[in-house]
Amino acid sequence: MKRTTLDLWVGIFVTAGVVALFILALKVGNASNVSVSDGYRVVAEFDNIGGLKVRAPVKSAGVVVGRVEGIALDTRSFRANVTLRIDKHYPFPKDSSASILTAGLLGEQYVGMDGGGDEQNLKDGDRIKITQSAIVLEKVIGQFLYGKAAENNSGGTNKK
Amino acid sequence: MIDTLASGIRLVGHRTVNAVWRLGAATRFMGLVLSRSAMSFRRFQLTLDEIHFAGVLSMIIIIVSGLFVGLVLGLQGYETLKRYGSAEAVGTLVALALVRELGPVVAALLFASRAGSAMTAEIGIMKSTEQLSAMEMMAVDPFARVLSPMFWGGFISMPLLAAIFSVMGIFGGYLITVVIIGVDSGAFWSQMQASVDFRSDILNGVIKSIVFGAAVTAIALFEGYDAPPTAEGVSRAVTRTVVTSALAVLALDFVLTAFMFTGV
Numbered sequence: 042m043k044r045t046t047l048d049l050w051v052g053i054f055v056t057a058g059v060v061a062l063f064i065l066a067l068k069v070g071n072a073s074n075v076s077v078s079d080g081y082r083v084v085a086e087f088d089n090i091g092g093l094k095v096r097a098p099v100k101s102a103g104v105v106v107g108r109v110e111g112i113a114l115d116t117r118s119f120r121a122n123v124t125l126r127i128d129k130h131y132p133f134p135k136d137s138s139a140s141i142l143t144a145g146l147l148g149e150q151y152v153g154m155d156g157g158g159d160e161q162n163l164k165d166g167d168r169i170k171i172t173q174s175a176i177v178l179e180k181v182i183g184q185f186l187y188g189k190a191a192e193n194n195s196g197g198t199n200k201k
Numbered sequence: 202m203i204d205t206l207a208s209g210i211r212l213v214g215h216r217t218v219n220a221v222w223r224l225g226a227a228t229r230f231m232g233l234v235l236s237r238s239a240m241s242f243r244r245f246q247l248t249l250d251e252i253h254f255a256g257v258l259s260m261i262i263i264i265v266s267g268l269f270v271g272l273v274l275g276l277q278g279y280e281t282l283k284r285y286g287s288a289e290a291v292g293t294l295v296a297l298a299l300v301r302e303l304g305p306v307v308a309a310l311l312f313a314s315r316a317g318s319a320m321t322a323e324i325g326i327m328k329s330t331e332q333l334s335a336m337e338m339m340a341v342d343p344f345a346r347v348l349s350p351m352f353w354g355g356f357i358s359m360p361l362l363a364a365i366f367s368v369m370g371i372f373g374g375y376l377i378t379v380v381i382i383g384v385d386s387g388a389f390w391s392q393m394q395a396s397v398d399f400r401s402d403i404l405n406g407v408i409k410s411i412v413f414g415a416a417v418t419a420i421a422l423f424e425g426y427d428a429p430p431t432a433e434g435v436s437r438a439v440t441r442t443v444v445t446s447a448l449a450v451l452a453l454d455f456v457l458t459a460f461m462f463t464g465v
Contacts, residue, residue: 051249054257058361061368062407068390069296069371070399096398 080107080128081165085139085152090121091175093141093150099125100142101154106131109152125152127163134159140173150175227423234422237342238349247346251354255316255418259362262311267366270307271373274298279378288378289388295374296393300406301462304367306454309413312359313446317421320351321442324425325435348426352418359414360407367406405461412453417446 090112099107107127115122127133136157143150163169241248278294324347327333333343371393378384397403421442428438 047253048249050257051253054252054260054358055361057260058256058364061361061364064368065300065364065403065406066399069300069367069393070397070403096401 080126081163082110083125083127083163083165083167083169085123085125085169085172086115086118087121087123087139087141087172087174089174089177090123091141091143091150091177093123093152093175097149097151099127099152099154101131101133101156106154123152125169127154132162133157135161135163135167136171137163137169138171138173139169141175143176223427226427227419230423230426231419233344234349234352234419237345238353240342240345241350241353247350248353248357251350252358253354255312255320255351255355256358256362259312259315259358260365262315263308263362263366264369266307266311267304267369268373270303270366271295271299271370271375272377274303274370275374275377278374279382279384288384289392291374291378291384292389292393293396295378296371296397297402299367299370299374300397300402302454302458304370305363305406305409305413306450308363308366308410309359309417309450310447312355312362312414313417313421313450314443316355316358317417317442317446318439320355320418320421321425321428321439322435324348324351324422325428325430325438328426328428329430329432329435331430348422352422355418355421356411356414359417360410363406363410363413401461405457408461409454409457412457413450416449416453420446420449 093109093112095109095112097109098105099109107125109123110126111122111124113122113124114120123139125139133154134157136159138155138157140153140155141150142153157171274295275291278291279288282288282290282294324333327343327347333347336343336346375386375389379386379389424438424442424445425435428434
């Protein structure tokens with residue numbers, strides 16, 4: 042094969058490979074999306090984080106504003122300390138609240154942020170004081186059954 | 202009785218010594234290939250030849266098999282996910298399966314049987330017809346002139362082939378589920394993009410394919426160089442290349458997966 046045609050084919054091959062990598066990165070993956078490398082960290086304390094995982098998204102009004110960076114158990118209060126890294130383009134007031142929500146019925150869990158009304162914004166290292174824990178399905182069912190039983194005991198004579 | 206026992210133990214010892222010796226020889230061989238690789242970059246034309254041989258000529262088989270793997274994954278995934286009412290997640294399934302595992306692994310297996318076997322045969326025959334010795338006589342280093350350009354050609358080609366394989370597979374999955382079956386195209390892409398992560402999925406897949414490329418090429422070169430200089434020896438070396446590199450790819454894949462995707 043002639044030198045120039047060989048070079049041409051190698052060029053086509055390498056270009057195709059690099060284009061394939063770019064397609065993977067941009068179209069298939071989400072490299073173009075937020076990767077929060079610089080942002081500020083805040084810690085939120087939860088009674089129960091359910092199935093929350095590291096790298097789960099932090100969303101506010103459905104928009105991804107950050108990621109969960111670390112999860113640890115505070116052995117004095119026995120509550121979960123969840124470190125959130127939030128994009129620096131999204132400042133939140135100091136009295137914002139965080140709650141653990143589930144995407145869809147069986148989807149993955151994420152942290153929802155609701156903005157408050159404070160004048161000052163959250164800074165690096167701040168704590169979020171108002172939190173709402175994950176809903177654990179077994180507890181909800183347990184409470185429901187308990188409530189049903191109590192209802193039957195109190196007014197159960199005429200209702201069967 | 203004692204005699205047969207002793208000979209059995211001697212056989213085990215002989216096999217072990219042999220295996221360790223071969224491992225040492227392979228390591229020294231790779232050391233030589235890597236240390237003499239300056240020429241493959243100074244005269245890059247040599248490496249380009251090998252990229253053409255290992256990469257460009259493997260492109261057709263990679264494209265076709267990638268497409269068919271994607272078609273099958275899309276079809277099977279759709280049939281299963283349909284039962285749970287989440288047929289849109291088929292994009293996630295196809296993309297994750299290809300990018301994490303099937304792309305690097307199947308591309309490496311194809312690469313081993315398409316390019317690795319040919320490398321072994323080429324070097325084995327060059328050795329048995331004493332072309333390598335002839336080069337040395339002319340003060341041309343066969344490691345610098347033949348072996349290390351081959352290594353770098355394979356090393357560069359393999360990640361690109363794996364990427365092409367994955368993209369063709371995802372295209373195949375798109376073709377069967379969105380174009381033919383009629384899954385919503387927006388949900389297909391958005392669910393895929395929501396769950397495929399650049400660093401932990403795509404970058405790890407690329408790292409896998411680089412490791413596989415290096416392993417397959419190294420095995421192919423060593424088997425060729427180590428082949429007994431007979432027709433039978435070369436044919437056995439080619440077989441060994443395909444078998445060993447397939448096993449090496451699968452074992453390495455397990456190890457890499459265990460490191461990459463099970464972290465806390």
